[in-house]
Amino acid sequence: MRKIIKFKNKPKILSSASVVGKKENRGPLSKYFDIHDETDKFGQKTFEQAESEMQRLALNLALSKIKTPQKNIEAVFAGDLMNQCTGSSYGLASFGIPYFGLYGACSTAAEGLILSGMTVNSGIYEKVACLSSSHNSSAERQFRFPLEYGNQRPPTAQWTATAAAAFIIGKEDTEEFKSYACLAEALAGKIIDKGISDANNMGAAMAPAAADTILRFFSQNKHSPEDFDLIVTGDLGYEGHSICKEILADEGLKLGDNFNDCGKLIFDKETQDTHSGGSGCGCSASVTAGYIMEGFKNGIFRDVLLVGTGALMSPMSIQQGLSIAGIGHLIRISAVDKNEE
């Protein structure tokens, strides 16, 4: 049995920042996001460069929120959906921080938080940054059709969020700023392929992986789902989230209203025409950095499970008829003053 990682030294989330596009800023979580751009281009020539710029802005803002210079950050864990993770590498090049490029598809934020937690908890690093991003237009171009191509999307299709987020994880609070949340536990996801090959139903492809991680988490400790204020999956969307809930119920794990999905939270289903909900690396990252961190600040949340979900595929693997494997990385975020195991 793969063990749950327990962060004994409780690495703190010192700061977080989110940068989103126009549509996300019109969505229900608008007030929780820090920066947006009405053109989705963030002053850049192309959407790909805009995504890099979003990462740059997010890290800058996260650092300035706690008045920490970039030289104090010892490493950055970052990733995105674009070919060869160029969104992260171009966006973060100017900082001069040692960089680990990650690819966990849309689970990258959770993966980065787990790695940040591990390195800070073990004392290897004092302060690290973790970022991820996605841009609807860069993802459409890479994975689907040209932007102006006219086509219809099935109800199970999801909408890649234009969003980036940065987190600063550290061992100790800075002198001026007190953090509200820390990383408590983590459970890495397994690659699970249940044979779904429909790229317009990623939720269904990822749901078994999310369910597997959640089941492994609850089977290894005394917690019950009610102990958490929120158990949130990354981007299963309406379709995948309801499948995940059914799989868990079949396995005897009943989840209530505290079980939600970042892809469901970020857009308004009725008015924003996003079909099954949001997706993309930036979806769970920005919802966590904005909405969830604000919840910790206000005391609404004391204990949250984030299960970052990713669909491990490429346009080529889809064209070659291969099925889509999913992954679900779990990270438990707790209030800093919460004293229990």
Place this chain on the structure above:
Amino acid sequence: MNKSNDEYKKYVERHAVPSPIVSNCVKAFLVGGTICCMGQVLFLLYKNVLEMSEINARALVSATLIFGAILLTGFDVFDDIAKFGGAGTLVPITGFANAVVAPALDTKAEGWILGVGAKLFTISGPVILYGTLASAVYGTVYYIVMLIMR
């Protein structure tokens, strides 16, 4: 969790909200019909008012519809119409025009050669290839049938 891949696939198919086929068909009929009616009106206009020959009028109708579709694609409107109209905009010549212009607009940033030049026909390329192939097959069959008929 213990479902086999086949069982899971079937379960997912049952679970998925189906596309609204009836309303999509009605919308496609209305939008596609409107485009074709516009074509017919243009044809009558070119033939009777501008006093063009039938063959020229027909060619100009296609050119006008293509021009309109390209313009609407550039103005970021065509994809909205297509989202509503579905096959109604895809099947007429308007859909083809959009399928060529959309990649052209999209790949400008990658340059004229490797961007626009190489990617222009990513969507319409297969249609052109297999369309040409199908017409060659049709021509051959037609030729043989005509030989026999004589």
